[in-house]
Amino acid sequence: MPETIRPVTSAERPFYYEQTAALEGRLARAGVIHTPHGDIATPAFIVVGTAATVKGVLPADIAALGAQAILANAYHLYLQPGPDLVEQGGGLAEFMAWPGPTFTDSGGFQVLSQGAGFKKVLAMDTKGLASDDVIAPGKDRLALVDDDGVDFRSFRDGSKHRFTPEVSMRIQHQLGADIIFAFDECTTLMNTRPYQERSVERTQAWALRCLGEHRRLTDQRVGKPYQALFGVVQGAQFEDLRRMAARDLAASLVDGQAFDGFGLGGALEKENLGVICRWINEELPADKPRHLLGISEPEDLFAAIEQGVDTFDCVNPSRTARNGRVYTSQGKYNVDTLPNKRSFTPLEDGCDCYTCTHHTRAYLHHLARSKELLFYTLMTIHNERFHVRLVDQIRASIGDGSFDDFRGDFLGRYLG
Ligand SMILES: [Zn+2]
Numbered sequence: 001m002p003e004t005i006r007p008v009t010s011a012e013r014p015f016y017y018e019q020t021a022a023l024e025g026r027l028a029r030a031g032v033i034h035t036p037h038g039d040i041a042t043p044a045f046i047v048v049g050t051a052a053t054v055k056g057v058l059p060a061d062i063a064a065l066g067a068q069a070i071l072a073n074a075y076h077l078y079l080q081p082g083p084d085l086v087e088q089g090g091g092l093a094e095f096m097a098w099p100g101p102t103f104t105d106s107g108g109f110q111v112l113s114q115g116a117g118f119k120k121v122l123a124m125d126t127k128g129l130a131s132d133d134v135i136a137p138g139k140d141r142l143a144l145v146d147d148d149g150v151d152f153r154s155f156r157d158g159s160k161h162r163f164t165p166e167v168s169m170r171i172q173h174q175l176g177a178d179i180i181f182a183f184d185e186c187t188t189l190m191n192t193r194p195y196q197e198r199s200v201e202r203t204q205a206w207a208l209r210c211l212g213e214h215r216r217l218t219d220q221r222v223g224k225p226y227q228a229l230f231g232v233v234q235g236a237q238f239e240d241l242r243r244m245a246a247r248d249l250a251a252s253l254v255d256g257q258a259f260d261g262f263g264l265g266g267a268l269e270k271e272n273l274g275v276i277c278r279w280i281n282e283e284l285p286a287d288k289p290r291h292l293l294g295i296s297e298p299e300d301l302f303a304a305i306e307q308g309v310d311t312f313d314c315v316n317p318s319r320t321a322r323n324g325r326v327y328t329s330q331g332k333y334n335v336d337t338l339p340n341k342r343s344f345t346p347l348e349d350g351c352d353c354y355t356c357t358h359h360t361r362a363y364l365h366h367l368a369r370s371k372e373l374l375f376y377t378l379m380t381i382h383n384e385r386f387h388v389r390l391v392d393q394i395r396a397s398i399g400d401g402s403f404d405d406f407r408g409d410f411l412g413r414y415l416g
Pocket of ligand 1: 347348351352353354355356357381382385
């Protein structure tokens with residue numbers, strides 16, 4: 001560690017990453033992220049609770065299905081109920097009565113995805129498209145970015161707002177999550193190369209402003225738990241931009257404050273996901289954690305973990321659950337289809353979740369057809385358990401060296 005970084009003891013700042021296992025000669029690793037609200041064994045799947053709730057599921061049931069941490073969304077909580085109210089409620093974890101570590105993302109992705117106004121998923125297929133002004137049909141542009149920040153309109157009521165790096169840091173400090181993210185410009189694969197270059201420069205400038213504001217706010221947080229700030233690596237599909245962005249963030253230091261970890265953000269082509277993670281993680285320091293934003297498909301999880309990613313989050317398991325989509329080790333299916341009407345077997349044979357140990361496909365099919373609220377709860381428990389358990393198994397396979405065999409077996413069944 002360079003001498004210019006202020007030395008910190010674990011008592012003063014109880015956040016650090018510890019590697020416990022690795023695949024020889026590869027980036028894949030297992031470890032522990034120590035936070036003020038508890039440890040996270042990594043790799044880990046972080047469950048998303050956008051508005052300080054995993055829709056339809058009790059915090060106790062989220063803990064019971066093995067989730068180690070919850071990620072909420074700064075943008076949504078800023079609009080409703082407001083960060084000052086969450087702060088008054090004791091911070092995100094206490095406000096939502098979640099006993100473990102929490103994350104908030106910076107709001108950049110949500111704000112700017114309204115600007116682009118199209119698919120809100122990060123892994124996208126954009127063959128044949130290239131434009132800085134792609135807007136989905138029928139959508140108004142809700143966000144405009146400049147070098148200082150972003151003007152946007154609320155998706156709730158159309159009211160006008162402005163996020164800057166400093167505003168995002170203040171909001172995330174009020175929300176009080178253990179891990180927070182620097183405010184970045186999240187581009188899309190449609191943006192041109194010159195735009196991506198300018199955007200990476202802008203995100204780096206914003207990263208330094210986030211570090212400065214985070215330092216100032218941290219010094220004011222006397223007696224409150226330390227919050228770890230992650231810088232977000234952008235650069236789309238360009239190797240030189242991704243490597244440069246990672247190096248610049250890793251070297252960033254403002255008033256003695258460096259980034260505590262890193263987020264891998266932005267648009268990722270599915271087929272290049274692993275190689276982009278490799279470019280970035282080859283540049284990032286090994287003693288800090290790395291979080292991949294917005295990824296959950298099993299093949300993507302294996303690809304990213306192989307290239308040294310530690311944590312993930314994604315709304316997909318719960319969002320698809322509410323639409324009746326069931327994840328299993330044999331692939332996905334919809335429970336709301338005729339063959340399940342008289343099927344008195346669990347959603348997945350052998351699954352240890354509450355739903356599968358108590359209920360049948362026939363019951364879930366009935367709840368879906370009746371539009372019963374319990375449907376959302378039971379489906380979400382199963383899908384979240386599926387993702388948490390899969391990443392737990394991958395972690396174990398790094399520990400005992402069986403990663404390649406496990407991946408081959410699992411994806412053979414899952415994709416087969
Ligand atoms: Zn299950």
